[in-house]
Amino acid sequence: MDLFYWTLSSIETTEFVITSAKPERFIMKLNTYQKVALSTVAATIFLIFVGGLVRASGAGLGCPDWPKCFGMWMPPISPAELPNNYDLSEFNVFKTWTEYVNRLIGVIIGLLITVTFALSFRYRKDKPKVLYSSATAFVLVLVQGWLGGQVVLTGLREWLITLHMLLAMLIMVTLIYGVFRASVDELRITLPNQKRQWLLVMVAILFFCSFIQIGLGTQVREAIDVLKNMTVSPPRDTWISEVGVVDNIHRSFSWLVLIAGGGILYISRWWVTDAPRIRKIGLIIFGLILLQIVTGIGLYYLGLPPVYQVVHLTGIAFLVAFEFLFLLLVLHADEVPVEG
Structure with a gap:
């Protein structure tokens, strides 16, 4: 199976490596x-x-x-x-x-x-x-x-x-x-025209949904900060439940992100069979979405554990980074008119 990865083994010998099932091995020095x-x-x-x-x-x-x-x-x-x-x-x-x-x-x-x-x-x-x-x-x-x-x-x-x-x-x-x-x-990768168009649509939807979700999440956090800084603050485990409609929308909207991520996973893993880099990043994206959902559930039901807050915030940074890389790869892919 082809693998695409960046390694930073050391700053002096950093290499960008593309390994292929083909006999040749291409290494590009950064x-x-x-x-x-x-x-x-x-x-x-x-x-x-x-x-x-x-x-x-x-x-x-x-x-x-x-x-x-x-x-x-x-x-x-x-x-x-x-x-x-x-x-x-x-x-x-x-x-x-x-x-x-x-x-x-x-x-x-x-x-x-x-x-x-x-x-x-x-x-x-x-x-x-x-x-x-x-x-x-x-x-x-x-x-x-x-x-x-x-x-x-x-x-x-x-x-x-x-x-x-x-x-x-x-x-x-x-x-x-x-x-x-x-x-x-x-x-640069090569994708059949139809598959490339579907991937562009799905990753654009996912990218848009992710940023909407970030916006909703920041509003939830701002509301929690207001509750936390009150002269008489309510119990910590009630903060999220007191946020109200914004948190309800935030949690419901996560289903759209999951569906969009699932679409990326399906297309990249089981429909696009000739682009291993796309398949690998699609799997990483879906895994990060699941991580966000799990930590979000933990934040809601466990009273905002600090470690969950840190993982949740760092996870969204990784998710946006991989979504953006995925978008760039597909956007700049060479098209193949006829699928083989």
């Missing part, structure tokens, strides 16, 4: 731009994971100021190191360092995107879309840095947190697009 951009994609998903930890642990104000933390570039590790003009009750070493690590990863991503942008100039003549997407990611990460400061300075205003997370997703897909355009000749 250039510096592709290595840095892929590393940035991985770091962005990791940042979304850490952001989930920050939110689930309530560490969003672990550093009450910005860009410094308790007025220091290196935050304190004990109450004794806290500056005199800060309230001791504001300090929690776990929350402070969780938020500080979140900020450090954001800075690292900013540096990586800057390097990615600089390296993309090599493509300005033959593949200008690589430069454009890298430039877009560079601008977006500057906006993201400013927005992160606003989240802290406004005391974790709910809609700003949501915008902060959605912008991280947008940076991620922008970088994926840049890497894909840089590698499009090696990644």
Whole structure:
């Protein structure tokens, strides 16, 4: 069975490998731009994971100021190191360092995107879309840095947190697009016309449904934040049930996502028999949808366990990444007029 995968075994020897049932084995060495951009994609998903930890642990104000933390570039590790003009009750070493690590990863991503942008100039003549997407990611990460400061300075205003997370997703897909355009000749697949059209329709529906679901999910989360921050907060295990109609729509809409994902799985696994990369990614997408549903059920019935929150948020980042990669592969596939 053909397998398609990206490996990052080490930054010096990273290879893009396509293994086939055919005797030949094709290995494409990743250039510096592709290595840095892929590393940035991985770091962005990791940042979304850490952001989930920050939110689930309530560490969003672990550093009450910005860009410094308790007025220091290196935050304190004990109450004794806290500056005199800060309230001791504001300090929690776990929350402070969780938020500080979140900020450090954001800075690292900013540096990586800057390097990615600089390296993309090599493509300005033959593949200008690589430069454009890298430039877009560079601008977006500057906006993201400013927005992160606003989240802290406004005391974790709910809609700003949501915008902060959605912008991280947008940076991620922008970088994926840049890497894909840089590698499009090696990644191009061949699909019969009719199958390609069906796959395009199904993945477009799935992508649209996923973003609607993300929007609904963020509204649920914002409503929960309001309940959590009330002067007299209701019991934690009742928060979701008190959200109301938005959560009902969110849970019901998951059926549409599951059906669309099932359509992708059926077409890619049992109808498209000659595109192993498509089959593999289709299976991954369906598995991630099931993971989202299972963790969503756990969040509802188990009283919002923090670990479920983190997995749920990180899972949607992976799901969007694979959906977008799937869409790009199908969109740029070569067509075969007659099925063989």
